[in-house]
Amino acid sequence: MESSLTLAQSETATQWILTGASDDPDARRAGVTAAKQALGGDDPKLLVVFAASSYDQTALLAGIASVVPDVPVIGCTTAGEIVASGPASGGVVVMALGGSGFSVATAAASSDAVGLRQASATVAETFSRLDPRPYKVLLLLSDGLGGDQQEVVRGAFGVLGAEVPLVGGCAGDDMKMRHTLQFHGSEVLEHAVVGAAIGSEGPIGIGVQHGWRAVGEPMVVTSSSGNSVLTLDDQPALDAYLQRLDAPPSLGDDAAALTLFAATHPLGLSRRGGDEVRFVASGDLSTRSLNCIAALPQGSMVRIMQGDYDSVLGATNVACEQAVAALDGRTPLGLLAFDCIARKGVLGDAGVTDEVGRIRQYAPGAPVAGFYTYGEIARTHGVSGFHNQTLVVVAFS
């Protein structure tokens, strides 16, 4: 990854956004380099950090803190980073928001003792400390391997109500599906929800699109427990799923291959406004069950979702258009993207380069940062704001 530096200033010059990136294998040096690049403006308010899971995250955060000791930091590990120059992996990307136009308050809470909902609610409380600004959003990062992620949305929504939009994503670990980490200040956390309440003088636009469509007859979730689907149509879920997809039988005995396959073959949960996609994270070869990133309630109907290169890439345009259109004609200062790892699976290396290129076209010259996620959060209408296999784009102005 090349180091990159991009700066954008608001038209009224009270706000700025900058990004920096590095793929230095030394964690501390990578942190220092990326932070230095991102800190080109006065009065930094927030650093958002997305880093490869291979880094020593404590050293990385120490590197960042050595450049700017007192700026709030939130971030997480990824399944690949998105930087201005395109998709990347094995590095770190930092986005800085600064200037008097932005106000920020951050918080972190572990879900270990209290559960995801309460952790998320605690993080949402931070809004009470936020200096008022006309526009606002709560940015949330969570551990996608740690429970029903809809609970993250429920917890924050319960505190903030319909007034405050929620965005964010679930941390990744480069498809190892073992554990992900979240950052708050110089702390490296596990099983945590971290969040930043962001107030802004300029509008904040949010775009959400997945690009998948349901195929075939629905199946009933005849037995499930939390995020595990035990049976579909009364058959062991893993076998019913593979059978429905005409998948090679060998996948039923190979956990790693199954995870890769499942990444591009999600399930769709029937909703009023269309199917909501559910990412199948892994299969349990012994119990023949499927593990998803959010709960699939017993009794619900699911369908196999299919996406191809064009439909998935088409969704990129829609998400970006939505985000930029919500800025009331103002020029975007910077874009934050939460892109499902599964979309990367469908698009391939060339496709994701194309995708990041498209994102940049919607905000020429504006910095872009983001990461490949295990689940995305975007709640603007209604209450179910947790998504899978989706691209969420946030445009600041």
Place this chain on the structure above:
Amino acid sequence: MATSDWATQQLAGFLAVLTGAADDHEAETHALERLAESFEADAGAFIKQQRVTSSLGWPVGRTPDAELLAAVNSDQSHAEIYGVGACEIVVVPVDRDESTTLFLARSNYPFSAEETGLLRGMARVLALGLRLLGTVAAERRQAAENQLLVLSLRERQLLSDRLSQIQRRITARDPLQEILDDITTGAAQLLESEMAVLHLVDDPEFLLLASSLRIVGERNVAKHRIPLTAGLGGRAVVEDRLCIIDNFRCSTGDGAPESNEYWSAVAAPIHTEGRTIGSLVIATQQANRSYLDSDQEIMLAFAEHASLALNQARSHQAMADALEDARHRALHDELTGLPNRACFYDRTDHALRLAGRDGSATAVLLFDLNRFKEINDTLGHKYGDRVLREIGPRFRQGLRESDTLARLGGDEFCVLLTRVNGIGDALEVSERILGLLEEPFEIDGMTMDVEASCGIAIAPLDGDNVDVLLQHADVAMYVAKHLDAKVVAYNDELNINSRARLALLGKLRTGIASDQLVLFYQPKAALGGGHVEGVEALVRWQHPTLGLVPPDEFIPLAEHTGLIKPLTTWVLNTALRQLHYWREQADGPISEEMSMAVNLSARSLLDESFPAEVVAALERWRIPAHLLELEITESMIMADPPRAHHLLTELAAVGVKLSIDDFGTGYSSLAYLKNLPVNQLKIDRTFVCNMSQDPLDTVIVRSMIELGHNLGLRVIAEGIEDGETWEQLASLGCDSGQGYLLARPMPAGQVESWMRAKALLPVGITF
């Protein structure tokens, strides 16, 4: 997907969300969330007596109560509400008694008529859920003991699962009959009642049986058509309310047909379109059992679901069909067209009354197909069903026109012979039929062998009513199966099925299905050095009301019936899953070579599919075969030596270790033993526990150890309770030991801490 598909799917599973909650408020909050998610609403609220009790969509403490109430009372379909802006709104009643309403607001599109209808339905389910929850909460306050609390929570979960399943079937428009059967089964199981029936009003004076269920062991069958005035079910219809009888014996003059057999009963009315059209009745034979308030609520919930199901089958035609179907089903078995159990009861009753007058004998011949399950398992139910259909004509060839042949269920057939000249006639007929069955069945070019066992009971000798006769024929049939005899005629000595045992059997069946069984593990160690070699899995039954039922009470019972097979399967899989889990723990205390011992039943040794089952379980849990030890007793082997030999050889070929349990207590033929592919002898505790006191026992144990070693077997002693015995056994050369001295059987979690604690002791110290 069409909107209607979307809509019906939202109902399913909704109740589960409610019943997971700890109190009313939490249930309301969860329900609001779920409803808002289903309807993509931005905000919602519960309003009780003009007060907002729960809300969603506003920051904590900032719900605009006044604006909400104004919107709710305005009759408008849209409003401008703080935090949401201009929005579409919908208001539906939840509980009229409490004047509770539900309010939802959505900013982007209006609520359709269909959505509003669905929301009304969900609100009804919600009211039910909240009522249930209120009852449970009240009970919880009263519950003095923690145990009771756990029980009620558990029951609530079961109830919610059960109702969700029924809702799912209703929304999926499954056949009405199946849904009604689910309702009777669910009510009987949840309320631990031996009988559940669902009647529908046939004409103004009669009730027709639409679905019924009796727990195993109860041979009586509901009357398929009863006068409206005859029983509790009719009363619930006439009075249109929940009716309850706490103790039939005390309530004289009730006239209910249930009153002879049952202790208590509850009936709940079923409605469609505001009319009472039937009732659901459950009854129990358990003495002193009363149905509590919470039980009555559960009954109402099931009756409400029957109403939902019948409403779904809206058209009158569907109702008429269901009634017609019920009439036919009341007397005939659907698959074979033969008379069913109810019909068989009627005819036998009638025959017995006639025989009473002329003094003739009546015989009941109960046939059960052997290894019929194999046909189902290997070729599929389709073939199994074809065989069942062809059985009838085959039987008929051996019967007189006047004899009744009925299918009682599963692979059980029953013949009623009137005016027989004693047992000889009955034996002759049964042998003739068994002979006819010997001819292979040919289906789609495939030949299938079907064998059967037959049990005979004769009236008046073996009983003077149909219940007793069938029960005794059943006992005789089980004995026939067990002895591998084709026909056995009943005599009193065979009868080991007391009423209590049958009741326990019903409970055991529920126990297996509802996870009341647990495994305890008892470690065994090398006598020299104390290194832990493995654990033995021992099954325990924790019944919610009976407490811990000792294995020697329920295992023989399971052995005697078909229950031992699911029990063995459960134990095998649970034990291997546990071992798998221990092995997967990266830094766990369990060694790579730790073995798991599982006790087999005599039936497993007669079950030819058992080796394949073992292989499948080993593969499923990825356990190397040599780490599984199967323990068998001498008496099991001696019950059918050739077959046991065959099965043990197959099991040994798989690589599992075989161990002779309780060695010394049976009548082993040494000559036979040495030809068996066993690996280990386990000296019975009765010899071991007295060793330190009784020199004769020491001599016996010494010779057993020598015998084992001479046969090339490892020898393990069980029941070691003191250090002296341990040392003594070690000096006699015994390989391993097990017993309270080392560790008592304990739950899996404790095994880990025990192992950790043991690992801390210096090498060479055993305990």
